[in-house]
Amino acid sequence: MDDDGMMLNFAPTRPRPVSKPKKPTQQPANSTPSKVPSIPSRSSTDSRSTGPVASTASAPVETTDEAASASSAKYLHGKAQIQSSLFTSNPSIKTQSSFVSSTKNDQLPSNAPGAADDTTNSFASLGLGSELIQALEKMDVHQPTLVQRRALPLLLGPAQHQQSAYDLTTPSRTKTKTKSDVDVVVQAQTGSGKTLTYLLPIVQRLVAASTYHTEKSSSSAAFGDRTIGTVAIILTPTRELAQQVTAVLQQLLQLPRPAADSDYRRLHWMVAGMVMGGDNKAKEKARLRKGVTLLVSTPGRLLDHLQNTKSFDIRHLKWLVLDEADRLLDLGFEETLKSIMDLIKERTSQPANNTFRQHLQSTVWPRARQTILCSATLRDDVKHLAGTALVDPVFVRGSSQDGDDDLATVVGGSKKKRMDGDGDEHMDSNRKDHVIDNDDDDDAKFTTPNQLNQTYTITPAKLRLVTLTAMLQQCMKDKRKASKVIVFFSCCDSVDFHYDLFANGGNPLKTDLDEDKDDLLAILDNHDDDDDDDDADDNPKHKKHYQQQQQKNKKTKKERQEEQETFRRQPSQVSTLLSGNNSNGDGVSVYRLHGDLEQQIRTLTFSSFSEASSGVLLCTDVAARGLDLPNVDRIIQYDPPTDLKDYVHRVGRTARLGKAGEARLFLLPSEMDYLPILKGQGMNIQSVTVESVLANSFGKLQHVYEAKAQEYQNQLEKYVLSEEERVMLARKAFWSSVRAYATHAASEKHVFHVKKLHLGHLAKSFALREAPSHFQDPNKLKKKKDAKQDRMPGKQKLQDKDSGNKSKFGHSKHGNGNTGHGGGGGVGTQQRKRKQYDHADEFAIATADYMTGGPTTKKKKKAAKAGGN
Numbered sequence: 001m002d003d004d005g006m007m008l009n010f011a012p013t014r015p016r017p018v019s020k021p022k023k024p025t026q027q028p029a030n031s032t033p034s035k036v037p038s039i040p041s042r043s044s045t046d047s048r049s050t051g052p053v054a055s056t057a058s059a060p061v062e063t064t065d066e067a068a069s070a071s072s073a074k075y076l077h078g079k080a081q082i083q084s085s086l087f088t089s090n091p092s093i094k095t096q097s098s099f100v101s102s103t104k105n106d107q108l109p110s111n112a113p114g115a116a117d118d119t120t121n122s123f124a125s126l127g128l129g130s131e132l133i134q135a136l137e138k139m140d141v142h143q144p145t146l147v148q149r150r151a152l153p154l155l156l157g158p159a160q161h162q163q164s165a166y167d168l169t170t171p172s173r174t175k176t177k178t179k180s181d182v183d184v185v186v187q188a189q190t191g192s193g194k195t196l197t198y199l200l201p202i203v204q205r206l207v208a209a210s211t212y213h214t215e216k217s218s219s220s221a222a223f224g225d226r227t228i229g230t231v232a233i234i235l236t237p238t239r240e241l242a243q244q245v246t247a248v249l250q251q252l253l254q255l256p257r258p259a260a261d262s263d264y265r266r267l268h269w270m271v272a273g274m275v276m277g278g279d280n281k282a283k284e285k286a287r288l289r290k291g292v293t294l295l296v297s298t299p300g301r302l303l304d305h306l307q308n309t310k311s312f313d314i315r316h317l318k319w320l321v322l323d324e325a326d327r328l329l330d331l332g333f334e335e336t337l338k339s340i341m342d343l344i345k346e347r348t349s350q351p352a353n354n355t356f357r358q359h360l361q362s363t364v365w366p367r368a369r370q371t372i373l374c375s376a377t378l379r380d381d382v383k384h385l386a387g388t389a390l391v392d393p394v395f396v397r398g399s400s401q402d403g404d405d406d407l408a409t410v411v412g413g414s415k416k417k418r419m420d421g422d423g424d425e426h427m428d429s430n431r432k433d434h435v436i437d438n439d440d441d442d443d444a445k446f447t448t449p450n451q452l453n454q455t456y457t458i459t460p461a462k463l464r465l466v467t468l469t470a471m472l473q474q475c476m477k478d479k480r481k482a483s484k485v486i487v488f489f490s491c492c493d494s495v496d497f498h499y500d501l502f503a504n505g506g507n508p509l510k511t512d513l514d515e516d517k518d519d520l521l522a523i524l525d526n527h528d529d530d531d532d533d534d535d536a537d538d539n540p541k542h543k544k545h546y547q548q549q550q551q552k553n554k555k556t557k558k559e560r561q562e563e564q565e566t567f568r569r570q571p572s573q574v575s576t577l578l579s580g581n582n583s584n585g586d587g588v589s590v591y592r593l594h595g596d597l598e599q600q601i602r603t604l605t606f607s608s609f610s611e612a613s614s615g616v617l618l619c620t621d622v623a624a625r626g627l628d629l630p631n632v633d634r635i636i637q638y639d640p641p642t643d644l645k646d647y648v649h650r651v652g653r654t655a656r657l658g659k660a661g662e663a664r665l666f667l668l669p670s671e672m673d674y675l676p677i678l679k680g681q682g683m684n685i686q687s688v689t690v691e692s693v694l695a696n697s698f699g700k701l702q703h704v705y706e707a708k709a710q711e712y713q714n715q716l717e718k719y720v721l722s723e724e725e726r727v728m729l730a731r732k733a734f735w736s737s738v739r740a741y742a743t744h745a746a747s748e749k750h751v752f753h754v755k756k757l758h759l760g761h762l763a764k765s766f767a768l769r770e771a772p773s774h775f776q777d778p779n780k781l782k783k784k785k786d787a788k789q790d791r792m793p794g795k796q797k798l799q800d801k802d803s804g805n806k807s808k809f810g811h812s813k814h815g816n817g818n819t820g821h822g823g824g825g826g827v828g829t830q831q832r833k834r835k836q837y838d839h840a841d842e843f844a845i846a847t848a849d850y851m852t853g854g855p856t857t858k859k860k861k862k863a864a865k866a867g868g869n
């Protein structure tokens with residue numbers, strides 16, 4: 001065993017209840033690290049550099065800075081809190097190419113628009129109308145991307161190159177009816193412009209429907225009646241994506257009027273709208289009653305309106321788009337999707353209203369409903385959805401590996417069926433037997449943009465937090481070059497914890513708080529350790545102090561709540577920690593986004609980060625899919641994704657539309673087997689050592705960057721320890737993360753298994769000095785005490801209370817092994833757990849309440865079971 005490890009085990013004897021809190025006598029804990037980093041004591045450095053050295057009681061493990069305050073022992077959980085060294089007892093890192101400080105990726109961008117001077121590759125040549133082209137110009141969109149080039153002609157169908165409905169009504173539609181208006185599966189890399197790929201043809205066709213030729217036809221030839229109801233529905237998995245698509249749609253609808261000398265005139269009637277979870281339903285109903293022509297929605301809310309809003313008219317629905325289809329399935333919307341499809345089928349099979357029948361005959365409208373499915377990845381479940389929700393779909397891929405740009409090469413295996421089939425097949429959306437079986441192996445692979453620079457850093461658990469700090473400081477170092485970074489975490493609690501830490505952990509601790517620190521710790525100690533409760537109460541002196549302290553705490557609580565409220569409502573915070581020593585004094589803006597935030601705050605954060613020129617967004621996978629956050633240059637996956645396809649979506653937030661981008665992945669030494677999985681997908685990912693990350697930010701010399709890293713760690717630990725709530729936040733984040741870790745896909749369990757985690761080391765990455773043995777929320781303590789009493793022999797078992805707790809914490813509900821109540825609790829399969837634990841979920845459960853149980857011991861399980869019987 002490593003001797004350094006023994007040093008960690010060196011601890012003062014377990015304290016008895018804290019009798020009188022000591023005032024700090026040494027250097028105040030609120031002191032921020034001195035400008036010149038304190039160098040670790042010689043002995044600790046030596047022990048590291050010369051290998052295992054037997055420790056003695058006098059061998060300090062703290063840095064000098066810490067050693068000074070070590071004598072005022074910090075007690076937590078009834079145990080002494082020892083600040084261990086970051087650079088000892090870490091697992092060895094196997095093969096890594098040494099010091100790759102930068103990696104180059106010379107490949108040509110794979111998701112860029114075509115060259116500006118290529119006239120054969122223009123929106124006009126694809127058949128888009130001049131007004132829409134002008135609207136695109138305003139959006140700085142000039143040349144189509146590969147997927148747009150391939151899909152637009154197909155989706156425009158007979159409306160290709162047509163200005164008005166009149167142009168389309170003349171030729172007999174029988175010639176074209178069966179060969180157009182096909183259902184389409186669009187698969188293209190992230191950031192390749194899939195949104196415009198499906199929106200442009202819909203808008204173009206509706207614009208053509210409402211345009212008439214002044215000489216050849218009258219205004220009655222054009223369509224312009226909002227009472228037709230909703231003709232296009234776009235389903236997106238997340239609210240942010242719904243907002244984003246609506247914004248693009250609204251921009252497209254701001255078409256310039258036909259020029260005064262033009263032969264064409266257009267009626268104005270189209271309205272774009274959005275309905276989504278979290279918004280006011282009554283207002284949505286009112287909007288739907290007036291008529292929303294193009295509707296963007298999240299699945300749950302759409303189903304709700306389909307079922308409950310009578311005035312929501314979709315009888316004439318002509319387009320249904322399933323955007324980010326893989327995500328829709330991930331979020332467990334299959335059942336919702338099925339119900340939506342059934343209702344749509346039922347409503348659209350009703351005959352068209354007489355008022356509109358004549359107009360709908362024009363080939364500008366798809367003859368039957370056209371369904372478009374978009375996805376960056378095309379795995380079995382998406383293919384299955386395509387097979388059940390779409391009719392004989394045509395595949396369009398936006399990958400250059402498909403070679404020829406000719407559409408024929410991208411039409412999937414069902415082309416023949418389509419060519420031979422009858423157009424009326426479109427009505428048959430209920431074919432459950434047709435599962436797409438495209439024998440192209442590339443489907444199974446995830447591709448990332450060629451120009452994306454991907455690196456990984458094998459980081460021992462203890463070093464994770466300081467390495468992330470170093471990496472972010474490095475990203476933000478160069479103030480001349482604005483940098484936008486997104487950091488992905490596995491759960492909401494972890495986002496919240498890091499958000500608070502980065503926002504406030506770099507600020508000096510308040511003096512009064514520091515003075516009270518030992519008192520707070522004493523309180524925390526008593527709260528946390530049931531065994532100490534009686535002892536604490538036995539000591540009258542302590543009891544009095546404890547009560548005084550609680551009183552004092554109560555006074556500050558209100559203030560703190562107000563502070564927290566203000567903190568919560570702001571879309572960003574300024575971090576001095578992340579600006580490091582190299583900044584010119586400006587802080588770094590830190591944002592957070594996850595499914596557990598209020599919708600208003602989510603929206604505000606999304607728009608603020610979109611508009612910001614630089615900043616760091618901390619988020620869960622809620623931001624991984626489809627979000628088009630402009631100019632993000634780096635993605636950091638601090639927690640690896642729980643599913644491989646999330647990797648693709650996460651890194652896809654950068655390197656969009658042919659732009660450069662970097663994606664960095666943190667892996668633990670025990671997770672190195674993830675690399676062959678990534679490389680098996682053809683991903684070119686290079687190693688960057690943890691030493692180089694630290695050296696780049698903290699100083700080139702080993703002893704300097706190690707000292708600085710240790711100093712940051714100590715500072716952050718002190719910050720967390722300085723307030724009870726911060727400790728709670730850290731513990732929740734710790735346990736949430738551990739539980740999230742258990743939700744990795746079964747195929748990756750050999751890499752990511754919770755048993756492989758060194759919890760003590762992992763605790764350091766949450767600025768905790770040891771792994772919390774169990775989570776205790778002081779607010780729940782009374783309940784716990786009651787529960788404990790109820791479990792005493794001869795007492796009635798705590799059925800009611802317990803079941804109340806369960807539904808609140810969600811244990812039973814979420815199948816957490818506590819099967820005592822609620823029938824069906826504790827039966828969760830791995831898949832179910834993952835869905836329940838999907839942090840991109842609109843109702844992400846990876847929050848405090850769910851996690852408050854911490855690990856469930858056999859004893860507890862037994863007790864709970866007994867309680868339930």
Ligand SMILES: Nc1ncnc2c1ncn2[C@@H]1O[C@H](COP(=O)(O)OP(=O)(O)OP(=O)(O)O)[C@@H](O)[C@H]1O
Pocket residue numbers: 113139140141142143144145148188189190191192193194195196376625626627628652653656657
């Ligand atoms: N041809 C184009 N030229 C320039 N910009 C474009 C073009 N097409 C789309 N864009 C812009 O590119 C950005 C990314 O588009 P979009 O979000 O549709 O990509 P995506 O393929 O759906 O990505 P993801 O899979 O991540 O959702 C948007 O800002 C969009 O306006």
